[in-house]
Amino acid sequence: MAEPAAILAMTGITKEFPGVKALSDVDFRLFPGEVHALMGENGAGKSTLIKALTGVYDIDGGEILLEGEAVRFTGPLQAQQAGVSTVYQEINLCPNLSVAENIFIGREPRRLGAIQWKKIHRRATELLRRLRLDIDASALLGTYSIAVQQMVAIARAIDISAKVLIFDEPTSSLDAKECEQLFRVMRQLKDEGIAILFVTHFLDQVYEVTDRVTVLRNGRLVGERLTAELAQIDLVAMMIGKELEVLEQLDEQPKSSPAALQDASPVVAASELGRDGAVAPFNLAIHRGEVVGLAGLLGSGRTEVARLLFGADRADHGQIRVDGTTVAVRNPRTAMAHGIAFCSENRRTEGLVEDLTVRENIILALQAERGWSRPIPRRRQEELVDKYIKALRITPANPDMVVRNLSGGNQQKVLLARWLITEPRLLILDEPTRGIDVGAKAEIQRLVVSLADGGMAVLFISAELEEVLRLSHKIAVLRDRHLVTEMPNDGVDVEHVMRIIASGAAV
Amino acid sequence: MTSLTGRWPGLRRPQRKYIPVLATLSLLAVMYGVGAVRYEAFSDGQVILNVFVDNAFLLVVAAGMTFVILTGGIDLSVGSVVALTTMLSASLLQEQGWPPYAVLPFVLFVGALLGFAMGCIIHYFEIQPFIVTLAGMFLARGLCYTISTSSIPITDPFWTSMAQSKVRFGEYFVSPSVIVALVVVIVGAYVLSHTRLGRNTYAIGGNPASALLMGLPVARTQITVYAISGFCSALGGVLLSFYMLSGYGLHAVGMELDAIAAVVIGGTLLTGGSGYLVGTVLGVLVLGVIQTIITFDGTLSSWWTKIVIGALLFVFILLQRVIGARKAR
Amino acid sequence: MTASLSGHMSALTRRRLFWPVTILIVLLLANLLFTPDFFKIEIRGGHLYGSLIDIVRFGAPLIMVALGMTLVIATRGIDLSVGSIVAICGALACLWISGQDDQNSVAGVLTAVGLALGLALVLGLWNGFLVAGVGMQPIIATLILMVAGRGLAQLITDGQIITINSTPYKLIGGGYWLTVPFSILLALGAVALAVALTRRTALGMLIESVGGNAEASRLAGIGSRRIIVMVYVFCAFCAGIAGLMISSNVSSADGNNAGLWIELDAILAVVIGGTSLAGGRFSIGGTVVGALLIQALSTTIYTVGVPPETTLLFKALVVTVVCLIQSPAFRAKVFQRRRRPSARAAAREKTKVEVAP
Incomplete structure (x- = not known):
């Protein structure tokens, strides 16, 4: 069976950030009428690839072909107008507006400058019916669950004319029943010929709904497989790989x-x-x-x-x-x-107070335990901090350096030191x-x-x-x-x- | 599928967003009822009309403020811009000898320009609206005093005729300013509900990041909203100068607080994205009726107005939080 | 590398105070052109006299209010109600003293001061409760007391201006002690107390931590609610003392006008002093310089002979310039340091983090 032409073909995509090569020479293709899973662990480059596609990032190398034509989008908006829409886990709609309005805002039908509300509601209702969604188009979006809000985002996307729909971890906050609903709509859209890129971490879902899988690891392409021909164990092996270090x-x-x-x-x-x-x-x-x-x-x-x-x-x-x-x-x-002590995986948002110094960040938890009125004497602070700067080899070994200016590894050590001194x-x-x-x-x-x-x-x-x-x-x-x-x-x-x-x- | 929607029976849903406005309306009804029972003359329809007459300028200013607050911003400069407008009008009319038809568009333009400039700084330099409009507040007040530090009376015939003429319906009457204010409210409400500018205002207040991703003109809308507020403040200033027949740098001191209070009591969320101009009208009426009751009573002192407004602010902000919390779950 | 980086940093922190201090000095020097004996300080009748002394003396209430505001802003908050608290405390103290048979009774004055400051603590507790307990945005929470507080102050004074004649009370804002104006000593004492409270204990660091990164602070085990309440209470207490100073200086309480717009001046002083409205690092020294700068500005305008009301124009200018300099977006746009895509990406990362449960 001859394969149809790919609607989207990304070849040799390379993206560098200062000090990190986030994507190196990654190929990715997407066919009309398929659901294609993009998988990989943290830092594998999934979201970088999507951002490179939708123009959030400029790419340093490679080529993106949409329906055979080379494209470089300036941002998600332009991408959407060209038919590449993204549905995010966190909804990018306005909860304070009605369902219908969220579908049409920015493109409302008007007569003499006045918005034609009746027309909007009628078209919204038709659209929702097409997706077999039984919700009231005039109700505020925020009164519905995340799952329904995602459906509305999908409705908006396909009304703007989506050829490629990107689902960026849409199922992370859905329960089983809501996922089923989402998958039903995905299959329906697939049958209508839309190409769907599906990012998920759930293996079951990959096998339930996708036709093809692409796996990335450390910014590189590991491989593209047909889901039906890929054993679960092989998929896991592709994702985790063998550390050669x-x-x-x-x-x-x-x-x-x-x-x-x-x-x-x-x-x-x-x-x-x-x-x-x-x-x-x-x-x-x-x-x-x-x-x-x-x-x-x-x-x-x-x-x-x-x-x-x-x-x-x-x-x-x-x-x-x-x-x-x-x-x-x-x-x-x-x-x-x-x-009990806990070093969060999100060093910058949940761990360190980046404006404070190494010394202050290290003694923070111990000080919190003691309460504000019993400060750790300065000399004791210095002893403790010096000890851990040496023991963990934090560089530069300057306790008065602002943590923001440290490298990731040293920031991690500062966070570790914070908890170690609480014993x-x-x-x-x-x-x-x-x-x-x-x-x-x-x-x-x-x-x-x-x-x-x-x-x-x-x-x-x-x-x-x-x-x-x-x-x-x-x-x-x-x-x-x-x-x-x-x-x-x-x-x-x-x-x-x-x-x-x-x-x-x-x- | 029903599990997705079952929690919100369709029948009750449309009413939810009107709850704050309905709360204000019932508050107003109760206050009016209490007034009518306690003071005989209170039930005269003219009393309510007088509330409009005395607060027409506040209504216009609060309407502009509603636009700003709907985007999640705030405009502290309105009172000063009102004062500047009275001062500028008085000075141009009395000292420079400008004709009224030149003065009016000019002062309105100045107000809108000030708002536009503040909007640009807020949007492009990402400084909090609070601080930028605070600077605007200082600037406008300061400009008043560079014109004159004392009050300038206005004797222009157009101004005096606007001050003295009455629009009658039978035995009742209002001032022309009330008509202007109502026109502003109607136009404003139409813009908010039936134009893209209005809907974008709501969208930005609901979720600015989404608004940007949905391709809405965030920059243009945000700046326009402050320009509208500046324009409304200037118009409010013109109406105040009709009312006072003078220009003075100490006019409308603290009016920004009254305007914010009226908007919040009218059910608009201070965090943006939700509210109606009709609520703001009700909010202004609530403030006016409180003042009227205190005047009628005679034993209550004027400062109770502030205490009651403070208490109402507390209650309404709490109410908003409760409704917001219920909506979130 | 280490030395140059840390040297760079300390140069930067120094530069934060560099501009306000420079402007302050320039202002003072400008006065010299108009009043040649501007820097002269002499002892007349056992009291220190001089223009510089006057700047500090008249600036003392603002220093007090700005002091409390600094800590509030460091927690990423704001307190709009300080002006009302100034009026309420002055009113209550004067009301109590005016009701005494002997207005010069020290015990009576002390009771009045105690009552007023006690009420200030209660009001601060209310603000703190709304912000930390109920979880309102600080600007909204304190707006309530800002509006209602003016009414309360007038309620206390019954709408009148209460005039008193009490020598012991006069000492607070208008008197001298050991040749130095007492209000200066009071402000110095408060600054010393605030410095001791924040830098001798761990309070300052915990405040900066809460303001700098609230979630990380929670996960480090900091009880941020208690700290936030404390900060609002302290701010109200400082405003209370400022209220006493102001009413004592004029020997009267005016519920309507006492401390009017002082919250805006205080916020301005804090911002000029280099404490960011986004919370985190704060500088008490910077705030004092900021407050003195604002006071010197008013004084200068008087001596130069420009109408005093135009002070507002200068303030507008100063606020705008200071905020623009502090704004990263402004610096990025004007100096082209940051590239757009990375900025946008950073913004997206941030929203993602906030949305995640």
């Missing part, structure tokens, strides 16, 4: 937790802890001197587990026990009081090695090992399975917001974990 500095670790430690009661144990829409109830126990690794794809609930344990989000179910006693973890303060009993590290250079990465990995040797419990989250396997005594695997299984790390290899992620069951 050699970290020979790191000694082989004893993989299993020392038996003596297993007998003692865990430092922190969660039972049936969960939050609606974030992560299903799970059980997890972490012992003294133990590193527990959380494995799973992006969006699998890794971060949500960490946030629940730290009280950053309120749990809807279950409880947390510290040293066998049930405690109420209502907010980060109470979690800290029980010796936590459980340290939660969410992607501590992401976006930092290899040297800093090895240093942080070594640090995790030595902290555990010193008796600290560590919950280690990373997208890199190799890293998780190398450091952890115990591994918990998450998929689609469920904790699938928990197992000791004896003789487990990357393949095995991938198989669990792919199949969603312990094997």
